[in-house]
Amino acid sequence: MPLQKNRDAILFDHNHDGIDRRGFLKCMAWAGTGALCVLQGGVLKSYSLSNPFGQHKAAQGELSFVQISDSHMGFNKPANPDVVATLRAAVDKINALPVPPEFILHTGDISHLSKPEEFDTVDQILRSARPKDVFFVPGEHDVLEDDGKQYRERYGKNTKGTGWYSFDQKGAHFIGLVNVVNLKAGGLGSLGAEQLEWLEEDTKHLSKSTPVVVFAHMPLWNVYPDWGWGTEDSAQTLSYLKRFGSVTVLNGHIHQIMQKVEGNVTFHTAASTAFPQPHPGAAPSPGPMKLPSEQLRGLLGVTDVNYVRGQHALALIDSTLE
């Protein structure tokens, strides 16, 4: 993206790193993004951590956790020259929650280039978060050189295949899926036959009243296939989940909040802690979006609340960033 030379001129560059304080604060305007998820009576609600009305402060239930995504540690282009600071800001917001979340879900693109030092930095920052358990799924940036071997050594010790797994927390069943490896030319994200078989097996013994939370990096619904924002075998994935009364699908990858309800399934994509990407089709291609400050406020400044209550008491609330 071209630099806005006049508007974003660097005024004071004390550290000679190309960032002045004004530029840094501009990054911080959309920093610290994440979603707080609270399970209340089997119903999952999600709140933006940047919500100016502080709805999340009153949120209580039998289980709450936080989703963060796309920290892209190592990225240093103008769209955000300091991804360390913005991830720290996300952790600060998590730590400021009056009811500590039980755990953090990171929906991938932990690193920008799969470098060990990038993973190390994220690990170090997340150690300062109050929730001690962090569950990961890989993004395509985390499996660049070795089909994800390093990723699995770090984050996927007890996982299956390329890193998929499930666990139970307070009556809810969580499923972490991998849709970023073995991608085929011309295609979208993909889970593959082996993982789908596992998913069928993993879910078939659950009662249909079990709240199910599925998380994966690339959207498990076709947000915008022209930009690769979708998963080829998502229909088969969902066929194993549709009998459940409450299914929530949490994804990252597209660096913006979107949601969609289809029957009992609520799809939700999280914002990035690193940089925004354009709305589908609003630019020649996806990629880091550098925003002039007033455009940033216009785009992110309006709180847009969607409230959806289905027949089966499935609800998910979210808002765009301030």
Add this chain to the structure above:
Amino acid sequence: MKTGNSILSFAAAMVLALVALPVAERAAAAGPSTAGVKTAEVKIDNFSFTPVTLTVKAGMQITWTNADDIPHTVVSEDQAFKSKALDTDDRFTFTASKPGTYSYFCSIHPRMTGKLVVE
């Protein structure tokens, strides 16, 4: 990175350039010869390869350069060539020694596809 294995005279290289880069293909740049080896370039920009189809003569050296702020790869479907992840301004060079049609893609963003035709 692979390097060229044949040395051509400057004159021969000029002839090759005319033959190897049809106008319709609009190669991003018919690069200057390096040590006598004829080169061609593919630009990676806005999540696409330009030109999307490049036709070269056997022995030419093709260089892909990533101009995006996001890493990409260049991987032929038959694995004849495979780059590492290319960060911004990183380059990958392949010497086309064997004639054929090579369909390739970015293994990180598989919607990005291109074709290299070696005559």
